[in-house]
Amino acid sequence: MKFEVTILGSSSATPIYNRNPTSQVLNINERLYLIDCGEGTQQQMLRFDVRASRIDHxxxxxxxGDHYLGLIGLLSSLHLNGRKKTLKLFGPIHLKEIIDLQFKYSETTLQYDIEFIATDPNKAQTIVTNDDVTIETIPLNHRIECTGFLFREKKRLRKLIKDELERIGVPVEHYTALKKGANYVNPEGKVYKxxxxxxxxxxxKTYVYCSDTLYSESYFDQINNVDLLYHEATFLHNMLDRANETHHTTALQAAEIAVKVHAKKLLIGHFSARYKSLDELLEEAQSxxxxxxxxxxxxTFVI
Structure with missing residues (x-):
């Protein structure tokens, strides 16, 4: 089963040094989930061969703005390219007002439906459940209401040992029950565990996306033992005062969070435009x- 994330944008605030504002696309079993949609996301999709038509969430x-200003353009392009499928959009409650206003004054009527689900910034909620994954919101501590997202892969059915099944002659109609954990009893009454x-x-596997946030332990329990933790790391730790003032995290703090929640791997992003080279940020976190x-x-990072 495929479970991987491709980075489309990693800059904070503004595009700079060939870095674009925040956006990522998560591929779970060939279903694509777009996480944030900063300016230039469509161009990045074209550049990295991500088909927007495959995104349903x-x-x-x-x-x-660096997390959503590319959204109206993307929604418009999907309309112009003939999309008919319903699109599920999750975000702050006022996002719908922004979208409606944009399309009102451009006199645009989309050819497809948008199912808008408002996120609650004050409590964790399960917002998606399907055959592949459950998705939860993570309340964060930023200057304005903000949530992260936790993607938790669902447990798959057991795998059949085909050679053994063929050896003892298990009929195909028993395969589904075996995958669900049942024993097999042959016509003579012999039980095979x-x-x-x-x-x-x-x-x-689990993937956590922690968008803009002040260092806070409020969400640690929810993201404990995650396989891949993406966490913003806007500044080096020598700018801790600026990070606190703007409700952001330093690279050092992101690494401390990874240690405390027992993450298997940490991915840092949302880099300040002040850093032309990212080496210092990486070195600080890796220390x-x-x-x-x-x-x-x-x-692309395989989870």
Whole structure:
């Protein structure tokens, strides 16, 4: 099962040094989920071969421009390209007002429906459940209402040991029950234990997207033991006062969070325009949490 994230934008506030405002696309079993949609996201999709028509879910963390100003353009392009499928859009409650106003004054009537689901910035909620994944909101502490998102892969059915099934002659109609954990009883009444005919599926993976936030332990329990933690790291720690003032996190703090929540890997992004080179940010985070990587645009991280 595919579970990977591709970085489309990793800059904070403004596009600079060939870095674009925040956006990512998560591929879970060939379903695409767009997380934030900063300016230039459409161009990045074209550049990195991400088909916008395959996106049925969009998640907007908050209403600072670097996280959503590419959204209206994307919605318009989907309309112009003939989309008919309903699009599910999750974000702050006032996002719908912004979208409606834009389309009102451009006299645009979309050819497809948008199902808008307002996120609650004050409590964690499960907002999506399907065959592949459950998705939860993560309340964060930013200057305005902001949520992160937790993507939790669902446990897959057990895997059949085909050679063994064929050896003892298990009829195909029993395969589904075996995948669900049932034993097999042959016509003579002999019982074959499930664990001799199947093997357990892989442990479900988790991906956490922590958008703009002041360092806070309020969400640590929710993201404990995550496989891949994306966390904003706007500044170096020598700018802690500025980070606190703007409700952001430093690279050092992001690494400390990864340690405290027992993350397997840390991905840092949302870099301030003051940093032309990102090496110092990476080195600072790796000094605390060695398994840290930079959210480099165009790079895909397998979870």
């Amino acid at each position: 969009i998640f907007i963390s908050h209403l600072h 499930n664990d001799t005919l199947t093997i357990d599926s892989e442990t479900p 605390v949490f060695p398994n840290t990587a930079l959210a480099i645009e165009g790079k």
